[in-house]
Amino acid sequence: MKNFLTKQDLKKLLIDSNITKLTQDLEDIHPADILEVLRDRDFDKLKVMKKLPIWFIANVFEEMEDEEKEDFLNLFSEAEQYKIVNEMTSDEIADLLSNFRPEKIIKFLRNIEEGAAKAVKELLTYKDDTAGGLMASEFVAIKETMNVKETLKYLQIAVADVETAYYLYVLDKKNILRGIISLRELVISTFDTKIKDIMHEKVKSIPVEMDQEDVAIIFEKYGFQAMPVTNERDVMLGIITVDDIIEVVREEATEDILRLGGVNEGEIIDGAAFSSVKSRLPWLYVNLFTAILAGATVGLFSDTIDKVVILAAFNPIIAGMGGNAGTQSLTLIVRGIALGEFTKENAKKVFKKELLVGLINGLAVGIAIAAIGILWTGKPIFGVVVGVSMLANMCIATIVGYVVPVILKKLKVDPALASAVFVTTFTDVCGFFFFLGLATLLLKYLV
Amino acid sequence: MKNFLTKQDLKKLLIDSNITKLTQDLEDIHPADILEVLRDRDFDKLKVMKKLPIWFIANVFEEMEDEEKEDFLNLFSEAEQYKIVNEMTSDEIADLLSNFRPEKIIKFLRNIEEGAAKAVKELLTYKDDTAGGLMASEFVAIKETMNVKETLKYLQIAVADVETAYYLYVLDKKNILRGIISLRELVISTFDTKIKDIMHEKVKSIPVEMDQEDVAIIFEKYGFQAMPVTNERDVMLGIITVDDIIEVVREEATEDILRLGGVNEGEIIDGAAFSSVKSRLPWLYVNLFTAILAGATVGLFSDTIDKVVILAAFNPIIAGMGGNAGTQSLTLIVRGIALGEFTKENAKKVFKKELLVGLINGLAVGIAIAAIGILWTGKPIFGVVVGVSMLANMCIATIVGYVVPVILKKLKVDPALASAVFVTTFTDVCGFFFFLGLATLLLKYLV
Structure with a gap:
């Protein structure tokens, strides 16, 4: 990497240089690098920003995340704020203002150049996540x-x-x-x-x-x-x-990954603990509710478990493997929808494939667990119960992993949002029900 | 959307037009659109490709996925193949040849322009997923x-x-x-x-x-x-x-999403069932092994379950909630590593935050499940056992969700690759162990 300044060198340069020298150096310094330094908590932002020319500060604002722009802007006097905003392109101004209170937006629109104000007003009418929200009004x-x-x-x-x-x-x-x-x-x-x-x-x-x-x-x-x-x-x-598109691709992928993992898409990795709790606890409560559902299913069969206690050891294996198989097809479908690879044209083909995959994997895992069940208990019939339940649960799991995101998509809900909860609840309940139900039916051979 | 041809219209145009008319029309047709039509199984590829000028076919090749290039190329005679390749840029030729057998590569290098061959030879020395693998040798x-x-x-x-x-x-x-x-x-x-x-x-x-x-x-x-x-x-x-970078961002995100979901990153959504089985079954077997570990932990305490059978119903709740909490922090860390947001500088801060989040969420869920335990069994001591195990398991889960991807990253293994398996195994085993262990210790108060 050549001509990439280290943060330490840049810090020193910003602190030591006077305005004249700094303005000369700025030609070779990228505003994204300056922003990284300004973000440091122990750094005297204001003192350094006062040394930077207004046009450069506007460029630094263009590099900021939407959430941090207002705090940075508030470091300046009102008159300076208008000057900075006047150096921005219309789409950047619209992005900035869209997070402000209505009165503040009106005040800014009155105090910036007329042409820009008109363009910004129009841009503000488009939703953030549409082409209108992404575009710049300036072109040749x-x-x-x-x-x-x-x-x-x-x-x-x-x-x-x-x-x-x-x-x-x-x-x-x-x-x-x-x-x-x-x-x-x-x-x-x-x-x-x-x-x-x-x-x-x-x-x-x-x-x-x-x-x-x-x-x-x-x-x-x-x-x-x-x-x-x-x-x-x-x-x-x-x-x-195209550079705006890279951000879109990354944002949408991050949203999917975090949602699939049960984390709110806005959670910041080194943010406050309180905001993380706010992001995750609701999901955990939803999961708790569904886990209790699954637990209650087990409770239904407590008489059977009381008689054949080894069932309690195999119980989580059957449910868990269903969850894994369901998550696999779920993940593939959710990503396929996001990439536009899952279409009306191939939906049927994909469904048939998933069905077949569920069957083959269910057989492969079912036979393995049946053998282990027989070795563990010495009873062939126990092996049959474990193996058949595993096969059934994994087939159902694969189908559910396909169906849930497809339905959510039709309901115009983001398929990544709630799929994992539905799928694992379903496979837990089904797994427990198949396994303990079958064991109850064949109880006299198992005791 | 203006001037986007539908697949049907384009099909008709390709079939109906003679060479002269088609060559005129091609100025306004994007090779990516042609490729979509050529991919259709029921479409006579060869007949249409013979009508297209060589330079345009080369452009169509530039739009293809690496996996499909060789099959398309084999539709042509050897002499035609060299002509097509001679119209490609050096980075495209290198991408194409990199999947060929060594003898075939040598043959192609001998039959294309000398300058290009030299550039391609050099490009072939760089790894696919490095800057050298991405770059084009042609510039002004x-x-x-x-x-x-x-x-x-x-x-x-x-x-x-x-x-x-x-x-x-x-x-x-x-x-x-x-x-x-x-x-x-x-x-x-x-x-x-x-x-x-x-x-x-x-x-x-x-x-x-x-x-x-x-x-x-x-x-x-x-x-x-x-x-x-x-x-x-x-x-x-x-x-x-920058357009090559969009693909990189999407590829890397897709890889992470699929790996986190236990699917091989190369799996194609509407591919053959057999290749899906090959992609997923190894993961399922790994998961089966770890699930058996968890099941064996339950087996250790079968005497306790035998005496207090309701434990079997709460068992999956405690393990499952640990898995969810662990997956949440895991997801955030894996994505943070991929985006470069998780650094040496903030690692300590993030760790402290995760610890605190685990504690708060553990308390919030622990109290809820304790209350449910008391309502269900009527025994306050049962509530204490359930609540304390939940708190302990969720704290451990959050820490494990942080530690596992960080260790994998240090070992230069992709953190997305095996994290989920480790984390859920750990939380399952810990959850069962805490809960059933504590219940065994306090058994006389629970019966």
């Missing part, structure tokens, strides 16, 4: 009647404010998207070429209300650097760039 | 003595073969990376400006052997479109572009 718009030389000249004046100028968008008078051309295509064309002659007309665009997960799937499929966002009349509203 | 290299006009002219000739020309890299005679300039910065500078005067000298570069997960973390932190890859002498070897 050109006309099809321009030639390459005129376009290059226009870029030299207009491009400074634009987040990315990798693609140029050709709009008509009504701002309807007519074509697209990449900066690279522009650069390799002769000066008098008309934009109309080199632009691509069939532009793939993203509808403003599309869910961000679907946007990410499109970006990954086509590998674009940026895509235009339009409304239902094809009016161009903004662009989404 | 310029000299610092050139001016803007010369650079633009050079681009018009040189750029056609290059995957992305968003950044231009300034190299010296020994190919050492001296500076970087974006296409956008080039375009907005006057023609006679020297590259030396506008290039950025402190270029952040990625070492060729860096793990792809770490590369993804750097891309996400800094939001670059592309980054240069260098060796230990700062010689520039290639570039990594």
